[in-house]
Amino acid sequence: MNNPSRGYRAGRSRRNFLKGAGALGLTLAAARSARATSTSVVVINEDGTVSTSPNPAAAQWISPSTFVASSLETGRIGYVVAWGGNEYGYAYTYALSDAPAGVTIDVDTGILSIASPLFPSAYSFSVRVTNREVVSNVATFPITLTIVQGVTANRTGDQILHKTYDPMSGAYGSTNGNDYTAVLNAIQAAIKADQAAAGEERLRATIIFRRGVQYDYTNNHWLTGLQYFQVTDDPAFPTGALPILQNINTGTIYENGPLNVGNGGGAINKQDNPPGIKSYCARMNDIAVGATSGTFVTSTDADRIKPGRWHVLMCGQIQLGGFPPNVAYFDYVKIVSVVGSTVTWDRPTRYRYSSTFWEDNDDQAFGRAWLVPWDMGGVGGAVPSDPRLTIRGSFLNINFQPNPNGDAISLLDGFIDVSFENCNVPNPQPTMSKHVLFKYCTTTNGGEPDKIVETLVFDDCATGILGGGTGVQYWLSRYSHHGCIQISPRQFRSLNSLHDGSIGYADLHLPFTISYNGPVMYNHFKGCMFKPGPDSNSWTYRGRPYSPIRIGIDASWSGNRLIIPSSFSLFGDWLNALYEGLILTTTGNPPASSNWGYVANLTSPGDNSAIWADIVWVAGAKPTSGNIYPNGRFRRLNFESDNVFVSPMSWEDPKFMKQTIPPALGPSDEFPTAYPLQYA
Helix, strand or coil, X not given: CCXXXXXXXXXXXXXXCCCCHHHHCEECCCCCCEECCCCEEEEECCCCCEEEEECXXXXXXXXXXXXXXXXXXXXXXXXXXXXXXXXXXXXXXXXXXXXXXXXXXXXXXXXXXXXXXXXXXXXXXXXXXEECCCCCCEEEEEEEEEEECEECCCCCCCCEEEEEECCCCCCCCCCECCECHHHHHHHHHHHHHHHHHHCCCCEEEEEEECCCCEEEECCCCCCCCCCEEEEEECCCCCCCCCCEEEECCCCCHHHHCCEEECCCCHHHHHCCCCCCHHHHCEEECCECCCCCEEEECCHHHHHHCCCCXXXXXXXXXXXXXXXXXXXXXXXEEEEEEEECCEEEECCCCCCCECCCCCCCCCCCCCCCCEEEECCCCCCCCCCCCCCCCECEEEEECCEXXXXXXXXXXXXXECECEEEEECCEEECEXXXXXXXXXXXXXXXXXXXXXXXXXXXXXXXXXXCCCEEECCCEEEEEEECCEECCEEECCCEEEEECCEEECCCCCCCCCCCEEECCCCCEEEEEEECCEEECECCECECCCCXXXXXXXXXXXXXXXXXXXXXXXXXXXXXXXXXXXXXXXXXXXXXXXXXXXXXXXXXXXXXXXXXXXXXXXXXEEEECCCCCCEEEEECCCEEEEEECCCCEECCCCECCCCCCCEEECCHHHCCCECCCCCCCHHHX
């Protein structure tokens, strides 16, 4: 197992792995949101809807635009997320102007960080947001960073208390040999008590572990319910091997892994609590892109929604069965107010939420627009006995080890912001969390990123196989070494990374493949190397994603509406593939050139009997019999010329609807000429 020393950085050397690549293989080329202002014009939204807004080519807003930190705080304090321009979501780079000394932003992720403590004050500066594809499209937004007084004792007023908890101090009881279960449970209880005494988001807890020491435990929930925490090595013991944390429990698979941390996504965690998940949630009427408020379908649902707490808007079911719910569209929002049937939140919505999308007759299916409570615990919460949501959790210089009984899942389940830096993390399974970051990490025993995750970043990491990511909005891999991965986030970007088909080959067979659930809106590979497995020379699979529908047998027309009954044997495939803008053809493979149409609107009859897809048939005669193929589940691919194939690897065409590839690999494919701009 990895046992890194003080200076170890799991992936830092990988920044140079492509140097000299030509000798190795074939080089292919040889809070409230701030808005920009301008004149009013038409904006094409990511989901294909059209609205009127200023300066449509560039980003329209950032969220949040206000940040709070203490005068003792350094490191990551949050993420800036830009949205609303005419490129696909997360299609921006970031730069600051006039920021205080030491305040920086990550160009690709929008992570805002403080290098050294700042004096208490309100700092105003700007973030410059540039479109990745058309760099002349730029917007500038104001940012306010409020630094409040940080203290280590005797907190008063709005001061933020910083407190350190040492398992070896003797203040939290004694151990049973290496078993620190009782001590860690006592620390958890102490932090919860200090958190309640300090007030909402006014405690920063640091838990320190000594290098060269192994800490065993049997309760991997010992961090659940803490709003802000950092788990790190003890600075008083700066040398030696990283502290080892190991769960030695012999219970169920999830109780045996190193971590099972988080509040389970608030109401989503009520799947086994009658009357079930939806009894805690609120059905919503239609919500437009960029909205900061909405209305309840049933006015009495207002009682379920608590101002000041985090919630998640979600819709667009993309999976039959399974848990947690898998949806195509979601926004993490903090509720500002509830007045009558109207609820207001703190940032514009990135997606459109429809009250008439198809939804299965299941307590765990969220197809229509729902507002789901995420932070339900504590005084004033919907369920005061529940644990509080973790706003920010960080792990630094920790060597987590698999359970010696064989289980290794590190479950991260319900965070606004969680990170691991210079850690060994067995089998990471982040789920139902807004932002997840792995930096300079090694992951072992595989991994399965899951659902309702907004951004997932692997930065300078080494991983084994990774599968899933079906409910991730934006996955960025940068300067990382991956084994075989099979994933389907809405957007995947791989920058200067090695995709190694020789790692994990018994489970997954190619360096990069796309998994089953959900539409794949954008894949981007730049400066990457692809290494073949032991008996396959392909970097990915070739072929269309799904089987066709047979008109008159599997589905039928009602005017221009394609009715797909839920009794159709391949209904789950089409539930995954359908989105507004999807191209349908009567031929098997893209690009579409003749006999094609596109999905202009998705709705349902209000029960779970069928999906209604309103189709605009563009070229050729609309088929009244025969096959229709969903040729647009894979939407856009940008495979840049500086990618490298290690010989004898060969190019396989993954058949995206629009592909930009080097001429050496063949012709690039464009959306068909008559395809509406709002979907391109």
